[in-house]
Amino acid sequence: MLPDEPRSSTGPAPEAGLPGCYRHPGTPTGVSCTRCERPICPQCMVTASVGFQCPECVGAGHAGTRRPTTRFGGASSADGGLVTRLLIGANVVVWVLAAYVLTPRLGQTWSLFSAGRDILGGPAGIADGPDQWYRLLTATFLHLEWWHIGLNMLVLFWLGPPLEEALGRLRFLALYVVAGLGGSTFAFLVAGDWMNSVGASGAIFGLIGATIVMQLRNRGPLAPAVAFLVFNLIVTFSRPGIDWRAHLGGLVLGGLTAAGLMYAPRERRGLVQGLAVAGAVAVEAAMLLIGMSLYGS
Structure with missing residues (x-):
């Protein structure tokens, strides 16, 4: 191979162009939250019924979930007695x-x-x-x-x-x-x-x-x-x-x-x-x- 000939690449394909995780900007990722569409890396993604969600969307979903109550409004419990x-x-x-x-x-x-x-x-x-x-x-x-x-x-x-x-x-x-x-x-x-x-x-x-x-x-x-x-x-x-x-x-x-x-x-x-x-x-x-x-x- 002559010195002025271009070298062929043998390593992995570069990840230039992929967005960085919204929590870890230095980690490129091709996965987005199914709710807010922000990019999330494997460290942050939470498995959902469809795709993945970010921790903030998962927390907001839990906060919006109504706590189960009894017939007359009390907190429901497994042990009723x-x-x-x-x-x-x-x-x-x-x-x-x-x-x-x-x-x-x-x-x-x-x-x-x-x-x-x-x-x-x-x-x-x-x-x-x-x-x-x-x-x-x-x-x-x-x-x-x-x-x-x-x-x-x-x-x-x-x-x-x-x-x-x-x-x-x-x-x-x-x-x-x-x-x-x-x-x-x-x-x-x-x-x-x-x-x-x-x-x-x-x-x-x-x-x-x-x-x-x-x-x-x-x-x-x-x-x-x-x-x-x-x-x-x-x-x-x-x-x-x-x-x-x-x-x-x-x-x-x-x-x-x-x-x-x-x-x-x-x-x-x-x-x-x-x-x-x-x-x-x-x-x-x-x-x-x-x-x-x-x-x-």
């Missing part, structure tokens, strides 16, 4: 502590106890002031007899998962707590001059009321839920020693709260549901303050 099981576990732990470990101290300090100013030594318990208002909540987790917690937890195990699956975890927990506090505050309003009771029955009756509301909303069969409610009301008013005030307060507040959660219009669901829960809490606060004016110092 988690909160129910946690509530049952909490009740069982408190029962064991109260009945076998911290006896009788826990039962005395956590019960729904109130003695008005006209009682010797009063006011005491809830009527004594804000330092004792915690009893309104702790009493809903307190059981002293095995049959009492057994019956309440059996109903919670039965009614809880369908409601939790329909409402979502947060809304279901709010419903349970609001119903329990509704039973406690109504009992204090009616009998705060002298009372002492325990149990999750107010919250349980709230779930019964919520189940009836859900059946109405879904146009499902009402007879089983109504029959169960009637049976429990008969037991409540026919047997001595049962705090009917807590049962009735939980039923009404739980049912009304459930109606707000389940009948909220889709376009303003979050706002209406928040107002429903806040309204129930406001009613309970009003009952507590009226009770304090009647029985407190």
Whole structure:
């Protein structure tokens, strides 16, 4: 070969003319994002149903995807009964502590106890002031007899998962707590001059009321839920020693709260549901303050 003859190329074909990756300009590529058409190199391309996409378009697509929700707007989850099981576990732990470990101290300090100013030594318990208002909540987790917690937890195990699956975890927990506090505050309003009771029955009756509301909303069969409610009301008013005030307060507040959660219009669901829960809490606060004016110092 003579020195002035052109050399033949034996290497790969030059990539001059190919655009550089929009993230790595020094890397030429012949592949473009199927959405924004920007050039992307193998390091950046994400496999799509058709072709490849850049990381930004993939992220934007995920951001625009609606999160799956429950029937009434809660976050959907694979385990629809988690909160129910946690509530049952909490009740069982408190029962064991109260009945076998911290006896009788826990039962005395956590019960729904109130003695008005006209009682010797009063006011005491809830009527004594804000330092004792915690009893309104702790009493809903307190059981002293095995049959009492057994019956309440059996109903919670039965009614809880369908409601939790329909409402979502947060809304279901709010419903349970609001119903329990509704039973406690109504009992204090009616009998705060002298009372002492325990149990999750107010919250349980709230779930019964919520189940009836859900059946109405879904146009499902009402007879089983109504029959169960009637049976429990008969037991409540026919047997001595049962705090009917807590049962009735939980039923009404739980049912009304459930109606707000389940009948909220889709376009303003979050706002209406928040107002429903806040309204129930406001009613309970009003009952507590009226009770304090009647029985407190």
